[in-house]
Amino acid sequence: MTVELFNQEFKGIIGQLKSYILRITASIADAEDIVHDTYLKALDKLHTFRGDSSLKTWLFSIASNLAKDNLRAQKRWTENVTDITKEAALNNKQFFQEAMNIRMTSPHGQYEAKDHIALCFTCISKSLPLEQQLCVFLKEVYEFKVSEITTILGTTEAMVKYYLHTGRSKMIHVFEGRCALINKEGVCHQCSELNGIFNPKQNTQEELMKTDLVKEAEKGNKEHLFDLRMQILREIDPFKSKASELQLHHLEHNRQVMEKYLEKNDD
Amino acid sequence: MKYLITILTITMMTTATMAQNGKATTVKTTFHRETSVSIEIKADPAIVWALLTNASDYPRWNSTVTSIEGNIALGEKIKLRTTLDAKRTFKLKVKEFESEKKLVWGDRQGNRIYAIKKNGNGTIACSMTEKIGGPMFPMYSKKIPSFDQSFEQFASDLKKESETIMSSK
Numbered sequence: 001m002t003v004e005l006f007n008q009e010f011k012g013i014i015g016q017l018k019s020y021i022l023r024i025t026a027s028i029a030d031a032e033d034i035v036h037d038t039y040l041k042a043l044d045k046l047h048t049f050r051g052d053s054s055l056k057t058w059l060f061s062i063a064s065n066l067a068k069d070n071l072r073a074q075k076r077w078t079e080n081v082t083d084i085t086k087e088a089a090l091n092n093k094q095f096f097q098e099a100m101n102i103r104m105t106s107p108h109g110q111y112e113a114k115d116h117i118a119l120c121f122t123c124i125s126k127s128l129p130l131e132q133q134l135c136v137f138l139k140e141v142y143e144f145k146v147s148e149i150t151t152i153l154g155t156t157e158a159m160v161k162y163y164l165h166t167g168r169s170k171m172i173h174v175f176e177g178r179c180a181l182i183n184k185e186g187v188c189h190q191c192s193e194l195n196g197i198f199n200p201k202q203n204t205q206e207e208l209m210k211t212d213l214v215k216e217a218e219k220g221n222k223e224h225l226f227d228l229r230m231q232i233l234r235e236i237d238p239f240k241s242k243a244s245e246l247q248l249h250h251l252e253h254n255r256q257v258m259e260k261y262l263e264k265n266d267d
Numbered sequence: 268m269k270y271l272i273t274i275l276t277i278t279m280m281t282t283a284t285m286a287q288n289g290k291a292t293t294v295k296t297t298f299h300r301e302t303s304v305s306i307e308i309k310a311d312p313a314i315v316w317a318l319l320t321n322a323s324d325y326p327r328w329n330s331t332v333t334s335i336e337g338n339i340a341l342g343e344k345i346k347l348r349t350t351l352d353a354k355r356t357f358k359l360k361v362k363e364f365e366s367e368k369k370l371v372w373g374d375r376q377g378n379r380i381y382a383i384k385k386n387g388n389g390t391i392a393c394s395m396t397e398k399i400g401g402p403m404f405p406m407y408s409k410k411i412p413s414f415d416q417s418f419e420q421f422a423s424d425l426k427k428e429s430e431t432i433m434s435s436k
Contacts (some may be wrong), residue, residue, distance in 0.1 A: 166324060
């Protein structure tokens with residue numbers, strides 16, 4: 001592959017690559033650094049690329065390895081991340097002032113429930129063991145086949161299937177217990193509460209009913225609801241959506257809060 | 268003598284075949300009790316091993332285990348709670364850990380042994396054996412409930428979960 005062709009194809013993949021790294025690291029800086037390092041490493045090793053896999057698979061493999069080096073040294077988040085970060089946000093006037101400023105001034109500062117649902121999944125998925133989190137994103141959001149994921153993560157098909165099944169099952173269980181969008185007894189209403197704050201003139205319930213996830217909730221098919229949640233993530237580019245700046249600000253807040261929380265609660 | 272060996276061989280072969288049907292068997296002596304179950308599973312041994320060694324994941328797929336705290340790795344201590352005796356927490360040590368082949372945990376009273384063997388036809392035989400006992404065993408043996416039903420359920424749950432994962436796309 002020539003450098004020109006590589007550069008051209010890289011431009012078509014970079015958006016997905018960057019959003020993938022953001023979603024597994026929850027860090028804008030890490031996403032930018034790792035994508036940059038992936039480009040340099042791929043360019044350096046371009047002569048070794050024989051086309052045994054697609055270029056996208058090869059690049060995701062390089063990026064995943066770079067991200068794993070970072071992530072292995074970090075503690076995994078907890079399932080109740082949204083409770084912890086909500087409490088921190090309520091005690092942080094500056095966070096809300098900044099968020100409201102973004103909401104009022106940025107073209108990417110709209111509040112969209114779908115974007116918050118995607119952010120919420122990103123945060124809670126960090127409670128999964130790393131391999132499970134990576135497999136869930138690669139398969140469910142970036143639509144790689146199991147055989148491609150074995151190449152990306154350098155593991156066996158059996159283990160990819162195990163990580164996927166276990167990660168998916170755990171996420172279904174967590175959202176079933178927590179998410180008020182799909183379970184009336186769910187403890188987390190953040191996407192509705194924030195809609196009330198950022199879009200006070202909207203009827204929140206009407207707005208939420210526009211998403212298939214909420215519309216289908218009463219049928220109670222957990223697997224299908226998970227698929228609908230994944231569809232939301234597939235449709236959103238966290239760096240380019242109309243709500244991206246607001247959600248990235250929120251994600252950055254959550255990451256900082258969780259890093260402090262995990263450090264404080266270190267055994 | 269030849270006749271005896273033939274009979275013994277047939278008996279052993281029959282036992283080995285039957286042992287993979289998920290039916291538990293218990294052998295009692297004065298000082299020991301041993302319960303075993305073996306089941307044929309159509310899955311990669313890595314999947315079965317991953318299920319058997321991921322402590323926090325047990326309650327999700329195994330209806331006989333309420334919780335396992337700790338890390339299932341050689342020399343580690345774990346706390347096991349089961350539906351068989353809901354009030355009791357078993358404090359156990361992982362004594363053997365041979366990847367995708369053998370796992371043993373136990374305490375002073377006994378050991379539980381998990382063994383995985385390839386059958387050579389794309390299936391594996393997974394067995395679980397627990398031997399309990401000792402000099403004081405006759406004094407408390409009647410208080411220990413039968414493991415048979417719990418073992419059969421464990422084997423059935425393991426087979427179901429392993430084969431579901433194996434057949435996933």
